[in-house]
Amino acid sequence: MNEQEFRQEVADWMATHLAGRFACLKHRGGPGDEEAFPALRKEWEQELAAGGWVGLGWPREHGGRDLPLALQLAFHEEYVRAGGPGRIGHIGETLMAPTLIALGTPEQQRRFLPGIREGREYWAQGYSEPGAGSDLAAITTRCWQDEDGRWRLQGQKVWTSLAHESEWIFVVARSTPGSVGREGLSFLLVPLDQPGIEIHPIRQMTGEAEFNSVFFDGAATEADCIVGKPGEGWKVAMALLGFERGVSTLGQQMHFIHELQLVIDVARANGAARDPAIRQRIADAWVGLQGLRYNGLRMLEEDTSSTKVRPEALIYKYAWSNWHRELGQLAMDVIGVAGDVRSDDDAVRRLQQVFFFSRADTIYAGTNEIQLNIIAERGLGMPRG
Amino acid sequence: MNLTLSDEQRALQETAADFLAAHTNARKEVDVDAELWSRIVELGWAAVQVPEELDGLGLGPVELVLLMEEMGRRLARTPFLANVVLAQTALLQAGSAEAQQGALAALAYGERTATLILGPGLDAAPASLTVKARRDGEGWVLAGEAAQVLDDGLLTHAYVAARIEEAPGVALFELAVDAAGLSRTPLEVWDLTRPQACWRFDEVRLTADARVDDPTRVLAGLARTRVLAALQVAAEQVGGAAQCLQLAVDYTKERVQFGKPVATFQAVKHRVAEMMVRMETARSTVRGVAARVAQGAQGNGLDDAALAAEVAAARVQATEAYRYCAQEAIQLHGGVGFTWEYDPQMHFKRAQWASQWCGATSGWREALAAHLLDAA
Numbered sequence: 001m002n003e004q005e006f007r008q009e010v011a012d013w014m015a016t017h018l019a020g021r022f023a024c025l026k027h028r029g030g031p032g033d034e035e036a037f038p039a040l041r042k043e044w045e046q047e048l049a050a051g052g053w054v055g056l057g058w059p060r061e062h063g064g065r066d067l068p069l070a071l072q073l074a075f076h077e078e079y080v081r082a083g084g085p086g087r088i089g090h091i092g093e094t095l096m097a098p099t100l101i102a103l104g105t106p107e108q109q110r111r112f113l114p115g116i117r118e119g120r121e122y123w124a125q126g127y128s129e130p131g132a133g134s135d136l137a138a139i140t141t142r143c144w145q146d147e148d149g150r151w152r153l154q155g156q157k158v159w160t161s162l163a164h165e166s167e168w169i170f171v172v173a174r175s176t177p178g179s180v181g182r183e184g185l186s187f188l189l190v191p192l193d194q195p196g197i198e199i200h201p202i203r204q205m206t207g208e209a210e211f212n213s214v215f216f217d218g219a220a221t222e223a224d225c226i227v228g229k230p231g232e233g234w235k236v237a238m239a240l241l242g243f244e245r246g247v248s249t250l251g252q253q254m255h256f257i258h259e260l261q262l263v264i265d266v267a268r269a270n271g272a273a274r275d276p277a278i279r280q281r282i283a284d285a286w287v288g289l290q291g292l293r294y295n296g297l298r299m300l301e302e303d304t305s306s307t308k309v310r311p312e313a314l315i316y317k318y319a320w321s322n323w324h325r326e327l328g329q330l331a332m333d334v335i336g337v338a339g340d341v342r343s344d345d346d347a348v349r350r351l352q353q354v355f356f357f358s359r360a361d362t363i364y365a366g367t368n369e370i371q372l373n374i375i376a377e378r379g380l381g382m383p384r385g
Numbered sequence: 386m387n388l389t390l391s392d393e394q395r396a397l398q399e400t401a402a403d404f405l406a407a408h409t410n411a412r413k414e415v416d417v418d419a420e421l422w423s424r425i426v427e428l429g430w431a432a433v434q435v436p437e438e439l440d441g442l443g444l445g446p447v448e449l450v451l452l453m454e455e456m457g458r459r460l461a462r463t464p465f466l467a468n469v470v471l472a473q474t475a476l477l478q479a480g481s482a483e484a485q486q487g488a489l490a491a492l493a494y495g496e497r498t499a500t501l502i503l504g505p506g507l508d509a510a511p512a513s514l515t516v517k518a519r520r521d522g523e524g525w526v527l528a529g530e531a532a533q534v535l536d537d538g539l540l541t542h543a544y545v546a547a548r549i550e551e552a553p554g555v556a557l558f559e560l561a562v563d564a565a566g567l568s569r570t571p572l573e574v575w576d577l578t579r580p581q582a583c584w585r586f587d588e589v590r591l592t593a594d595a596r597v598d599d600p601t602r603v604l605a606g607l608a609r610t611r612v613l614a615a616l617q618v619a620a621e622q623v624g625g626a627a628q629c630l631q632l633a634v635d636y637t638k639e640r641v642q643f644g645k646p647v648a649t650f651q652a653v654k655h656r657v658a659e660m661m662v663r664m665e666t667a668r669s670t671v672r673g674v675a676a677r678v679a680q681g682a683q684g685n686g687l688d689d690a691a692l693a694a695e696v697a698a699a700r701v702q703a704t705e706a707y708r709y710c711a712q713e714a715i716q717l718h719g720g721v722g723f724t725w726e727y728d729p730q731m732h733f734k735r736a737q738w739a740s741q742w743c744g745a746t747s748g749w750r751e752a753l754a755a756h757l758l759d760a761a
């Protein structure tokens with residue numbers, strides 16, 4: 001398909017559908033703004049699904065459209081350009097689904113993929129624990145199989161984004177008693193709505209509660225709700241993390257462009273655009289954004305030598321999260337003293353959210369320090385300490 | 386937009402990397418490098434951006450970027466920047482059809498080696514030009530001084546942008562370096578791999594056909610030359626930054642302190658990782674912008690403002706990445722990093738050179754800010 005025509009098709013669809021009762025969702029939702037209209041955003045997910053815009057890269061036999069990367073990227077760009085809201089379904093669509101397609105059984109694929117694609121079932125990611133953050137292999141949540149073959153869980157997960165909006169959670173838990181580190185872990189798919197599970201919201205520095213503590217007290221799931229073999233959950237967990245930097249993160253930059261434009265609009269309105277130091281920083285923010293964009297495009301290069309570590313992919317998370325954190329600071333410096341007050345101007349309020357929430361960007365999905373370790377060791381072959 | 390390199394582009398890059406690794410030594414004497422230059426010409430690299438109809442290879446900015454990255458990595462001491470990136474680009478962007486016809490092939494195949502003279506640091510603004518041209522019957526007389534010209538002694542020609550005295554305007558002249566009235570005094574530069582000279586024009590007389598610009602596009606063409614040159618210098622900066630990173634990684638893996646290689650310390654790992662982040666980001670941007678410019682050349686629209694904005698991104702990132710990586714490479718070498726014998730200092734000097742030529746980053750940022758903030 002011709003990319004230009006495809007883009008036009010997306011833009012037209014968005015213009016007609018992101019309207020009416022959905023109009024209030026424009027540029028809303030996503031990390032830092034998840035409390036915006038969650039119920040309506042789920043209806044929007046179903047609207048998107050009905051339009052055929054979910055699972056664009058999935059193989060056809062799984063209900064996807066098997067589109068090439070360039071078109072997937074084009075979709076994400078047009079989506080954000082049109083103000084498409086942050087996706088509550090992204091953990092399911094971009095993390096769970098590819099993992100199931102790669103490593104799940106045919107039954108698991110049949111059972112879970114349609115719910116993800118149609119926006120009926122939402123997923124949360126149960127990796128982190130109070131004692132297992134950067135050191136994910138320190139997981140202590142236990143799981144075991146009862147006589148009837150069902151899996152049971154005991155323990156606590158933490159920082160679980162959107163658990164309160166989700167039907168399912170994937171959990172990495174220790175299935176071999178006494179095992180340590182990466183050995184003896186299993187990867188389970190667990191329904192959240194059951195007596196053995198309690199979800200407690202955690203209030204963030206932004207004042208909102210997008211993530212939660214999830215307590216498992218004998219919670220259960222079916223025997224076949226395990227991905228991979230018992231004891232081999234680490235492999236599955238890592239494969240999933242690999243999908244965390246898929247194409248969807250590239251669409252994110254379009255959202256960043258929108259945020260930078262908000263900063264520019266505020267600067268022009270309040271006179272900050274005349275401050276030479278602010279001018280230099282705004283220019284620099286744009287320069288940094290181009291860096292992210294071209295680096296993202298380079299990640300999509302066809303891989304002719306797939307064995308080689310892709311430096312552009314390794315540096316990407318660190319680069320975008322730091323850029324975004326700085327944008328947050330720049331936004332507040334542009335807003336000036338008025339930034340102290342929660343604004344009811346939509347644009348300013350959004351920038352205040354960016355400022356505070358972007359403190360988390362350099363923590364989740366691998367902290368800055370862990371990213372630098374990975375870059376040094378995997379990208380530059382520096383020896384482990 | 387697709388940034389995947391074609392097989393031919395990959396081959397060019399690999400050849401350049403191998404050849405330059407084997408044949409360059411930034412510490413060599415200048416006269417030895419005449420040989421390096423002639424081999425580079427034989428390899429056809431000086432012909433990459435010359436259109437096929439003018440007997441060149443008809444390739445473009447992406448191929449140049451790949452070559453410049455490798456040259457920057459090795460601090461190759463050749464007139465490539467002056468001859469190809471500056472002189473050829475000026476002719477392509479601002480030259481008359483006739484002038485292009487004669488000169489481009491000569492520049493591409495080593496019959497001629499030229500530099501370009503604009504304002505200090507390759508400033509293309511008319512007010513910055515320090516050479517003046519006066520009509521003299523059918524011909525012209527050039528007078529003035531260009532304080533810092535890229536000149537490594539191998540040049541046969543120069544293209545000089547001069548302000549016309551009588552009718553305000555700018556013209557581009559071609560002259561041979563042995564022209565009467567021209568004197569070239571080598572300067573003591575810090576970056577020994579990038580020689581410069583002071584050129585004095587003491588009533589240099591030229592015939593009418595020495596004027597080679599197309600008057601309808603000379604101003605815009607020279608401005609565009611500077612922007613396109615800035616992109617290529619950015620590529621060279623990326624190559625230099627990549628080499629600084631490599632030097633730091635190699636050295637810290639070997640150097641043992643406290644009973645183990647210093648590369649095992651996290652404080653060291655984080656520093657080289659940060660170098661890699663900045664260098665690779667700059668590399669992505671330089672290659673991306675080059676691909677965008679190449680696409681534009683196929684009639685896929687990039688107006689001057691958009692081009693300048695794109696190049697500003699490459700330029701700012703590459704400048705900062707190179708400065709940062711060169712400084713860190715010195716630091717991570719410890720005491721030896723401060724000595725003449727180790728290479729980081731050479732890159733540090735080149736990084737400083739590059740940060741000032743083609744416009745300092747503050748200027749690129751301000752132009753960009755004006756574009757983003759001041760429009761209508």
Ligand SMILES: Cc1cc2nc3c(=O)[nH]c(=O)nc-3n(C[C@H](O)[C@H](O)[C@H](O)COP(=O)(O)OP(=O)(O)OC[C@H]3O[C@@H](n4cnc5c(N)ncnc54)[C@H](O)[C@@H]3O)c2cc1C
Pocket residue numbers: 124125126127128132133134135158159160161162211360363364365366367368369370373651
């Ligand atoms: C907004 C948000 C959403 C999240 N969503 C989810 C989710 O949905 N599901 C989920 O499972 N998790 C989620 N997380 C958790 C996130 O993945 C962890 O917070 C992260 O991995 C860091 O772990 P930690 O918080 O325990 O920090 P720690 O690991 O305790 O780190 C504390 C500090 O020590 C540094 N440090 C740790 N180890 C090293 C080392 N080896 N070398 C150098 N420095 C080191 C860290 O970089 C950090 O600065 C979320 C977090 C946030 C902030």
